[in-house]
Amino acid sequence: MLSFTAEELTEICLSVFQKLNIPTAEAEIVTKSMVDANRVGHDSHGVIHLAKYVRELEEGLIQPGAPTETLHESASIAVLDGNWGFGPVIATRAVELAIQKAKQTDISSVAVSRCNETGRLGGYACLAADAEMIGLLMANDHGGGTCVVPHGGVEGRLSTNPIACAVPLAKTSPTSYAEGDSCRTDIAEEPYKKIVLDMSTSVVASGRIRGKQHRNEALPHGWLIDAEGESTTNPDDFYETPPAALLPFGGTVSAHKGFGLSVIVDILSGALTGAGCSRGEDARVGNGLFVLVINVASFRGFPGFSAEIERFVDYLKSAKRAAGVDAIRVPGERGWETQRRREREGIPIDAETWAQIQAL
Numbered sequence: 001m002l003s004f005t006a007e008e009l010t011e012i013c014l015s016v017f018q019k020l021n022i023p024t025a026e027a028e029i030v031t032k033s034m035v036d037a038n039r040v041g042h043d044s045h046g047v048i049h050l051a052k053y054v055r056e057l058e059e060g061l062i063q064p065g066a067p068t069e070t071l072h073e074s075a076s077i078a079v080l081d082g083n084w085g086f087g088p089v090i091a092t093r094a095v096e097l098a099i100q101k102a103k104q105t106d107i108s109s110v111a112v113s114r115c116n117e118t119g120r121l122g123g124y125a126c127l128a129a130d131a132e133m134i135g136l137l138m139a140n141d142h143g144g145g146t147c148v149v150p151h152g153g154v155e156g157r158l159s160t161n162p163i164a165c166a167v168p169l170a171k172t173s174p175t176s177y178a179e180g181d182s183c184r185t186d187i188a189e190e191p192y193k194k195i196v197l198d199m200s201t202s203v204v205a206s207g208r209i210r211g212k213q214h215r216n217e218a219l220p221h222g223w224l225i226d227a228e229g230e231s232t233t234n235p236d237d238f239y240e241t242p243p244a245a246l247l248p249f250g251g252t253v254s255a256h257k258g259f260g261l262s263v264i265v266d267i268l269s270g271a272l273t274g275a276g277c278s279r280g281e282d283a284r285v286g287n288g289l290f291v292l293v294i295n296v297a298s299f300r301g302f303p304g305f306s307a308e309i310e311r312f313v314d315y316l317k318s319a320k321r322a323a324g325v326d327a328i329r330v331p332g333e334r335g336w337e338t339q340r341r342r343e344r345e346g347i348p349i350d351a352e353t354w355a356q357i358q359a360l
Contacts, residue, residue, distance in 0.1 A: 002354050003346030009035045009047055016050060016360050020057055022064050026089050033088035037120040038347045041338035042198070044207025045120040047349065048214070051356040052117075053086075061284075062086055062116050068093045071274075076105035079274065082115035087287055091118040095127045095135065098293040102133055106298035111273035112289035113142070122198030122332075124291075125166035129194045132302050134294040136165045140269040143276035143283030147238070148202040148246045151259035154229040156245040158278050160200040161265040166332075168296070169193035170306040195309065196332030201262035202246040203255075209235045209246075214352035222251040 004012075010031055017027035030053065038046035056062045066085030070078055078097055082090035094110045101108035118124070121137045128135025141159030148158040170193070200206075203223055212219055213235035224244040226232045231252075237244035249258025268290040270277035275288025296305050317328045342348075349357075 001348040001350060003348055005346055006035050006039055006343075009038065009347060009349075012357060013047060013050055016054065016357075020054065020064075022057075026064060026086055029092055030086050030088045033119045033123055035347075036123050038349075039339045039342055040122075040335035041342075042120045042122070042335070043348075044205045044211055046347075047357065048207065048210065048353045049117075049119065051360060054360055056116065076101055076108045078110045080110060080112045082112055084114050084116055084286070087116040087118035090115045091121075091124045091137075091287075091289060092127070094289060094291050095124045095137070095293070098135075098291045099128055099131050099133060102128075102293040102295040102298075103131075106295050108293050110289075110291040112287075112291070113273045113275035115142075115275075115287045115289055117285070118287050118289060120198065121162050121164035122166065122196050122335075125164045125196065125198070126194060128293045129166035129168040129196075132168050132296055134165065134167050134296060136163075136292040136294075138163045138265045138269045138290045139287045140266045140275065140278060141283075142286035142288050143270060143279045144281070144285035145206075146278050146280055147206055147243065148248060148262065149225065151248060151256045154225060154227060154245070156243070158202075158248075158259075158262050158266060160202040160206050160246065161262040161269070162198070162200045162205070163261070163265055164196070164198040166197075167195040167309065168302075168306070169195065169309055170303060194332060195313075195330055196335065198332070198335075199249070201249050201258050201265055203249055203251050203258070204246070206238070206246065209238050211350065213239075214350045222247065 013031040013034060014027055017031065034047050034049055037043070053062065057064070061084065063084045064086065066083035068085065068090055069081040069083060071081055072079050080094055090112060094112050098108045098110045118139060121139060125135035125137050140161050145159035146156040148156055148160060150157045209219065218233040219235055221231045221233060224232050224238060224246060226237055226244045227242040232244050248255040248262055250256070266277045269275065269288040273288045273290060276283065296302050313330055316330060319328060321328060
């Protein structure tokens with residue numbers, strides 16, 4: 001493994017985008033999305049995507065500078081057409097619009113179609129938490145990317161259909177319970193507390209398989225099944241014909257729960273947005289995106305809200321721990337710890353990903 005600072009990775013990505021004449025503001029948003037994902041340990045959504053972005057730019061799939069068009073809106077909702085611009089740019093605009101609306105209407109939602117891949121959803125949910133609001137995001141693959149089996153099936157019929165939620169906290173003591181603010185550059189000096197859930201409704205994100213392949217590592221049993229429904233640990237099988245497919249969240253024990261959640265995510269991200277629900281290989285892969293923002297202050301004072309969550313977290317952490325468990329962690333806390341460690345030690349990048357970046 002090679003090691004880089006966040007600043008080094010940022011410089012590399014911006015340099016590549018500059019040579020492709022990408023507008024500076026858009027290049028900075030896309031770069032931040034990737035590097036922030038690496039910082040908190042979501043390497044499947046980090047700079048491993050740089051080569052993919054370049055390839056899609058060269059193929060004309062990503063339209064730099066594309067306007068984000070409002071198809072219709074009211075005081076509390078908006079339906080947007082991203083015109084196939086950069087996913088991180090469109091997602092940022094959508095959440096910022098939802099925040100503006102929630103300030104006026106207490107709760108808002110924004111639906112997005114024709115949006116290229118957004119990357120890590122948790123970073124956008126953090127934008128709402130920064131504004132002392134709760135951010136909830138869901139995405140499908142715009143009808144494509146069907147690499148996850150329905151419960152009881154052996155063929156892909158769903159995408160990984162991620163969901164993310166960020167909840168703000170006022171507490172700033174050194175003992176953090178949640179992931180750091182991935183949207184700031186001064187985090188080492190001024191931590192900002194959040195609870196952040198960021199998960200796929202498949203057993204793992206598909207990018208995790210690419211990462212394993214780059215490192216020549218076998219997969220754990222319970223991630224993939226082949227066309228006959230048998231477990232496979234070979235990441236190459238995911239890219240063969242016919243392809244192996246991911247299991248829903250819950251794996252071999254309770255996949256029906258992950259499957260059910262994935263169906264709801266697909267409906268909100270596909271049917272409600274107009275992007276379309278999962279439908280197969282004929283669909284262009286992108287993201288249908290559903291954003292919901294809740295203004296905490298519309299319900300109660302933020303200090304009281306935050307204090308109750310902190311009491312709740314303390315209660316969760318007070319439970320007797322199982323053997324070998326060093327701490328009970330709430331959603332996002334592991335990412336916070338990873339970010340702190342990588343700020344000290346650097347961000348690990350596997351040799352294959354680095355070779356692809358050098359080839360650019």
